[in-house]
Amino acid sequence: xxxxxxxxxxxxxxxxxxxxxxxxxxxxxxxxxxxxxxxxxxxxxxxxxxxxxxxxxxxxxxxxxxxxxxxxxxxxxxxxxxxxxxxxxxxxxxxxxxxxxxxxxxxxxxxxxxxxxxxxxxxxxxxxxxxxxxxxxxxxxxxxxxxxxxxxxxxxxxxxxxxxxxxxxxxxxxxxxxxxxxxxxxxxxxxxxxxxxxxxxxxxxxxxxxxxxxxxxxxxxxxxxxxxxxxxxxxxxxxxxxxxxxxxxxxxxxxxxxxxxxxxxxxxxxxxxxxxxxxxxxxxxxxxxxxxxxxxxxxxxxxxxxxxxxxxxxxxxxxxxxxxxxxxxxxxxxxxxxxxxxxxxxxxxxxxxxxxxxxxxxxxxxxxxxxx
Amino acid sequence: xxxxxxxxxxxxxxxxxxxxxxxxxxxxxxxxxxxxxxxxxxxxxxxxxxxxxxxxxxxxxxxxxxxxxxxxxxxxxxxxxxxxxxxxxxxxxxxxxxxxxxxxxxxxxxxxxxxxxxxxxxxxxxxxxxxxxxxxxxxxxxxxxxxxxxxxxxxxxxxxxxxxxxxxxxxxxxxxxxxxxxxxxxxxxxxxxxxxxxxxxxxxxxxxxxxxxxxxxxxxxxxxxxxxxxxxxxxxxxxxxxxxxxxxxxxxxxxxxxxxxxxxxxxxxxxxxxxxxxxxxxxxxxxxxxxxxxxxxxxxxxxxxxxxxxxxxxxxxxxxxxxxxxx
Numbered sequence: 001x002x003x004x005x006x007x008x009x010x011x012x013x014x015x016x017x018x019x020x021x022x023x024x025x026x027x028x029x030x031x032x033x034x035x036x037x038x039x040x041x042x043x044x045x046x047x048x049x050x051x052x053x054x055x056x057x058x059x060x061x062x063x064x065x066x067x068x069x070x071x072x073x074x075x076x077x078x079x080x081x082x083x084x085x086x087x088x089x090x091x092x093x094x095x096x097x098x099x100x101x102x103x104x105x106x107x108x109x110x111x112x113x114x115x116x117x118x119x120x121x122x123x124x125x126x127x128x129x130x131x132x133x134x135x136x137x138x139x140x141x142x143x144x145x146x147x148x149x150x151x152x153x154x155x156x157x158x159x160x161x162x163x164x165x166x167x168x169x170x171x172x173x174x175x176x177x178x179x180x181x182x183x184x185x186x187x188x189x190x191x192x193x194x195x196x197x198x199x200x201x202x203x204x205x206x207x208x209x210x211x212x213x214x215x216x217x218x219x220x221x222x223x224x225x226x227x228x229x230x231x232x233x234x235x236x237x238x239x240x241x242x243x244x245x246x247x248x249x250x251x252x253x254x255x256x257x258x259x260x261x262x263x264x265x266x267x268x269x270x271x272x273x274x275x276x277x278x279x280x281x282x283x284x285x286x287x288x289x290x291x292x293x294x295x296x297x298x299x300x301x302x303x304x305x306x307x308x309x310x311x312x313x314x315x316x317x318x319x320x321x322x323x324x325x326x327x328x329x330x331x332x333x334x335x336x337x338x339x340x341x342x343x344x345x346x347x348x349x350x351x352x353x354x355x356x357x358x359x360x361x362x363x364x365x366x367x368x369x370x371x372x
Numbered sequence: 373x374x375x376x377x378x379x380x381x382x383x384x385x386x387x388x389x390x391x392x393x394x395x396x397x398x399x400x401x402x403x404x405x406x407x408x409x410x411x412x413x414x415x416x417x418x419x420x421x422x423x424x425x426x427x428x429x430x431x432x433x434x435x436x437x438x439x440x441x442x443x444x445x446x447x448x449x450x451x452x453x454x455x456x457x458x459x460x461x462x463x464x465x466x467x468x469x470x471x472x473x474x475x476x477x478x479x480x481x482x483x484x485x486x487x488x489x490x491x492x493x494x495x496x497x498x499x500x501x502x503x504x505x506x507x508x509x510x511x512x513x514x515x516x517x518x519x520x521x522x523x524x525x526x527x528x529x530x531x532x533x534x535x536x537x538x539x540x541x542x543x544x545x546x547x548x549x550x551x552x553x554x555x556x557x558x559x560x561x562x563x564x565x566x567x568x569x570x571x572x573x574x575x576x577x578x579x580x581x582x583x584x585x586x587x588x589x590x591x592x593x594x595x596x597x598x599x600x601x602x603x604x605x606x607x608x609x610x611x612x613x614x615x616x617x618x619x620x621x622x623x624x625x626x627x628x629x630x631x632x633x634x635x636x637x638x639x640x641x642x643x644x645x646x647x648x649x650x651x652x653x654x655x656x657x658x659x660x661x662x663x664x665x666x667x668x669x670x671x672x673x674x675x676x677x678x679x680x681x682x683x684x685x686x687x688x689x690x691x692x693x694x695x696x697x698x699x
């Protein structure tokens with residue numbers, strides 16, 4: 001008896017465990033999830049991980065290309081401690097272009113947990129310890145520098161904080177609007193439903209980017225960086241909610257007729273209780289999948305607006321703001337490394353898309369079976 | 373079918389009215405208006421205007437009237453074909469818009485054709501040869517394409533155009549043809565410039581379109597009628613084109629309507645990067661300098677373009693799928 005009991009015990013899995021098992025099978029989604037965890041952690045601790053801060057200028061290396069990490073010197077000597085070579089600058093007499101060459105005489109070993117620019121982590125911890133650096137005598141620019149000699153690697157890490165968070169904050173806002181309006185339309189029906197549906201139709205037929213541009217151009221110049229940040233987030237969500245609302249509405253329409261909803265009503269549950277306690281939980285896993293798939297749109301939107309110069313503005317650093325420097329032809333041809341922030345955008349968006357696909361397949365066994 | 377067309381066209385009218393209201397509100401949002409920015413400019417030049425002159429100026433732009441009346445006069449003129457005056461370019465908006473909108477339309481339509489030319493064969497291949505090396509390659513490329521902002525793609529193409537081919541990419545004409553009258557040589561020059569925005573804008577929509585087609589086709593390919601036809605000896609290619617593909621392409625038509633807003637958005641930003649004389653760059657300029665008539669006209673026209681495209685895609689779908697007509 002007890003053996004059979006143990007067997008049965010083993011085979012009981014909660015829906016949550018089933019979802020987790022299905023999700024784990026999706027290798028790409030798992031890898032994406034890990035990548036995103038790493039990226040968000042780096043963004044959270046960017047002051048510590050980056051060797052410099054966003055404003056630190058190296059006048060010896062203006063528009064310098066990315067530096068290579070070496071273990072061997074030019075004569076073949078091996079060093080266990082990695083190092084970079086300092087650069088020498090010559091100005092081309094004809095084109096006035098700065099050219100940089102590595103100087104084997106200037107060898108800067110990379111030290112870990114070394115002192116550098118002072119910072120305050122989350123306004124709490126005052127420190128000057130950085131994950132890596134070359135100490136006071138050298139410099140290290142893994143992604144090169146911009147025309148003011150600022151370290152692009154550090155700026156990309158700081159930019160990650162803004163670019164990655166705006167996607168998540170924006171999606172929360174979108175979720176809120178989508179659930180509220182979609183839920184109202186599906187649950188109340190009648191006139192409310194017609195109004196919301198019309199709004200969805202109109203908003204979905206507008207080309208998003210021109211409207212985003214118009215709205216963000218309307219943000220007052222006098223606003224603080226934080227104000228602009230939330231302004232942009234709200235603008236992105238304003239055009240993002242219809243897709244979600246449509247889905248929520250459909251679900252509510254279907255669920256309204258279900259027996260368990262009827263029973264809850266008959267037992268005297270209030271409308272709000274029925275919505276939040278009984279109806280929403282039955283499809284919140286779908287909402288998570290949709291929300292994950294909505295993050296990339298937000299990130300791409302912010303990047304595009306900031307790139308055009310009507311989104312976030314310096315001194316705020318986001319990936320889009322960084323790309324702004326690569327807007328003219330000359331910059332791309334002479335300093336192509338300024339495009340590096342763009343590849344982080346691509347990486348993040350790809351990871352979110354794959355993660356979203358994985359989550360959707362995991363929570364909805366019927367959608368997945370056999371295809372992607 | 374006629375009744376369906378009429379219904380669809382009439383249904384678009386309230387949508388357009390709502391959109392015009394939204395556009396009007398949006399262009400009213402920035403603080404200040406055309407008169408205050410004119411005054412700022414004149415003050416910067418040291419010219420003082422009497423309050424009477426200011427009043428006259430406000431009256432000239434209808435700014436002394438309440439907002440609903442301003443809206444009414446704006447939209448009436450718009451419908452009558454008078455889009456107002458752009459003080460930014462010192463030209464009537466009508467003259468400014470025509471050519472730019474034409475190029476926008478041209479780039480968008482050619483981008484859409486490019487999207488199909490790539491997405492349909494790629495989608496069919498990766499569905500028919502599911503889990504083959506080719507399928508994985510196509511799916512991976514599309515995945516990257518889906519994640520790449522179109523302006524980044526434009527920048528990368530600019531970089532490689534210079535590095536590999538030694539040419540500077542941008543604009544729609546070479547300098548010698550920019551102001552030349554239309555001729556065969558100018559058309560040729562134009563076409564040699566057109567393909568870059570076409571590819572860059574088109575790739576943005578390719579990934580999603582291909583995924584939809586692939587999923588649709590995979591559903592069809594596993595159905596018994598396909599197996600039956602195979603068993604009876606119908607040639608694979610003939611079978612594919614005649615039955616499953618025709619069914620799989622139906623839901624695909626309805627995505628045209630959703631593809632258009634994406635393409636128009638993409639066109640706007642790519643034109644800014646590549647410095648093309650289309651609506652995108654002018655819209656940004658107009659928005660930044662609060663040239664209300666110009667910005668409003670562009671927003672309205674782009675929205676109308678989208679809606680017309682959606683109606684066309686609905687009609688196409690109704691023509692292709694009788695079930696929709698009789699609903």
